[in-house]
């Protein structure tokens with residue numbers, strides 16, 4: 150799973166999207182979006198409600214099919230692959246509303262990911278799941294039913310489930326939403342740790358200060374189009390971003 154720092158510095162592209170578009174019954178939700186994500190990079194994605202951010206994740210993970218365009222992982226076109234094949238290739242994701250198997254324990258939830266996404270044996274999966282639970286601060290809740298966990302722990306579990314699949318590319322969808330400042334800071338430390346282990350991350354988030362703390366680059370969507378892509382400070386100072394996202398006229 151881990152990549153060496155030199156890979157991160159090499160500028161190799163892990164995910165590339167070209168001319169990506171999605172329509173629902175004639176409603177153009179994603180419009181001709183191009184972007185790359187480098188190996189080991191953290192790309193933050195911002196945009197107003199309804200801008201198309203989650204739809205973009207659904208197109209990458211295979212939860213939805215493209216209307217047109219191409220998405221490739223390490224040069225391999227993904228368009229014809231169903232979601233489970235993309236997971237096996239190393240695409241892990243969280244959902245905005247956590248989707249644990251509520252009646253299963255936290256540990257069992259991870260085991261499903263490790264065995265079916267990472268394709269590990271049960272024995273190897275046990276080891277991975279214990280390590281991931283520890284990293285995510287969930288060891289003491291390993292045997293609790295997922296449905297009985299607090300919001301923060303359900304968010305941690307959502308992340309832990311994705312990590313148990315040993316992703317190369319991790320898609321985080323508004324994982325800091327609804328958390329206190331202190332909880333969000335804990336989550337940021339955890340995401341930094343994941344980043345340092347070499348996982349490439351795309352993070353959709355409205356909690357901008359959390360995103361700014363880890364993003365190498367930011368991309369902004371508005372009405373399905375990319376309106377900015379660059380260094381976080383430059384993007385946040387961009388007059389079009391300030392107008393679209395913060396309602397501030399330049």
Ligand SMILES: Nc1ncnc2c1ncn2[C@@H]1O[C@H](COP(=O)(O)OP(=O)(O)OP(=O)(O)O)[C@@H](O)[C@H]1O
Pocket residue numbers: 173178196197198199200201202203204205
């Ligand atoms: N399966 C679907 N069928 C029809 N319309 C959809 C579907 N999924 C999303 N949409 C529409 O696409 C648009 C973009 O939705 P999306 O959830 O991608 O936005 P978002 O940027 O993630 O918003 P938020 O910040 O509120 O999560 C919205 O107008 C939404 O209603």
